[in-house]
Amino acid sequence: MAKILVVDDEKSIRSTLKDILELEKYKVDQAGDGFECLVKVKQNNYDIIILDIKMPKMDGMEAIDRLTELSPDTPIIMISGHGTIDTAVEAVKKGAFDFIQKPMDLNRLLITIRNAMDKSCLITEKKTLQKKVNNKLETVQMIGNSKGIKQVKDTIERVGPTEARVLITGENGTGKELVARSLHAKSSRSGSPLIEVNCAAIPSELIESELFGHKKGSFTGAYKDRVGKFESASGGTLFLDEIGDMSLSAQAKVLRALQESRITRVGEEKDIQVDVRVFAATNKNLREEIAKGRFREDLYHRLAVIIVEVPALNERKDDIPLLVNHFVDNICKEYGMAPKKVVGTAMKALQNLSWTGNIRELRNVVERLIILSKEEITKKDVELFVTPSSGDKSGINRLIDKFDDLPSLQAYVKNEYIKHKDDVTVV
Ligand SMILES: Nc1ncnc2c1ncn2[C@@H]1O[C@H](COP(=O)(O)OP(=O)(O)OP(=O)(O)O)[C@@H](O)[C@H]1O
Ligand SMILES: [Mg+2]
Known part of the structure; x- marks a missing residue:
C-alpha cells in the first residue's frame, strides 16, 4: 500500500485529507509543521509528501530544501493558499512535483497524486534495473592480476568472439562458471541466452529429456511436450x-547433437536443427575418466577444442588482496554500509591460509568477517572467525592427508585426542 505524508498546520485539513486518501486506499501519516515532517521522513519511507507552504516553526519552502537532500526521489506536492501561488511556483522550480491550490479540488488532487505515484514507481523501477545491470557487471567482472588469471583472461579475449567450443577445468569454486559467462559475454551470441545445465544435479534417467526435450506420454511423468535445453539455447550458448x-548414454546423444547440430526429442522421430555453441566445465580429470571408461574420448575431443584451466586460489595467492577488497566493496554495498577496511596484518593472515574451497570460500569468509568484525577487519578477527577447515591444514584436512599412512594416523589421532580430550564426549 502506497504511503503518503500530509504536512499542514491546520488539523482540519490534515484529517480531511487523511479520510479522503484512506478511502482511496492510501496509507496516510500526518505532520503539523516542517520540523515534524523532517523527523517523520527520517524514520519512514514515503511514496509522496503533500506539503503546505505557510506553517509555523519551519515553513514549506525551508522544508523542501531539506527534503530534497533527505529523500531526493520522493515526489512533493505543495499546497498553496491564495497569497502563496508565486511561492508554490518557486517550489516547483526547486524540485517539487506540482502544487494544488486551496480550496482543494478533490479530483485534481487525486490525479496529481496518481501522476506523482507513477513518477515514484518509475524511479523505483529504474533503480531496480540499475541494480540488476550492476549485479550483471559484477558477475562478469573477473578479478586478478596473477600470471594464471591473466592467461585465463587473455584466452577469453581471444576465444570468446569465435565459435569454438571450450572445456573449462578447475577445482570447485575457482570460477569456471564465471569463465563461461565471460566467454559468452564476449561472443556475437551475447544478445541471446546462455543456458546452463548442471549435469550432476539431474538424475541420469531425466538428463536426456532435460537436454533434448520430450513428447507428451513418452515416459511416465511426461504429461506434456517439453522443449529441451539444446533447443532453448538455439542461437545462443549451452553451458554443460x-x-x-x-x-555414458547421454554422452552418446550429446556427441551426436554436436556432430550433426541436430537433436531428437525423447519419444519423437523427427530431427530438429539447432544452432548452439557449447561450453562444458568439470572439476574432474577427464583424461583419467576416459582411461577408466567413464567418459567418451570422442566427446572429449569434440568439447575440448580450447581448454581453459582455471588455477586454484592456492596457486595465485597474490590475487587475494584484490579479491578481498573487491568482495568487501560488493558485500558492504549489498548490506548498504560503508566499505570496511581490512588491516594489513589481517590481509597477510588471509593470504597465509590454505583455500581448498577456492574463491567461493574466500567470498564466504569475507562476508562472515564483515558481519562479525567491528569497525575494521583485524588479524584477531581472522583468527577468531575463520575456522581451520576453511584455512590452514588442520583438523579433518590434516587427517585426510595422513590416510595413506596408517601407523602415523593412529599416532596423530591419539595426539589430537590428548590435546582436545576436554572438548570430546565419547558416546
Ligand atoms: N576471478 C574472480 N573474480 C571475482 N569473483 C570471482 C572470480 N572467480 C570466481 N569468483 C566468484 O566466486 C564464486 C564461485 O565461482 P564459480 O561459481 O564461477 O566457480 P565454479 O568453478 O563454477 O565452482 P563449482 O566447481 O563449485 O561449480 C562466484 O561467486 C564467482 O562470482
Ligand atoms: Mg560451477
Missing part, C-alpha cells in the same frame, strides 16, 4: 556444467 558426471 559438471560434464564429468554425465551418463
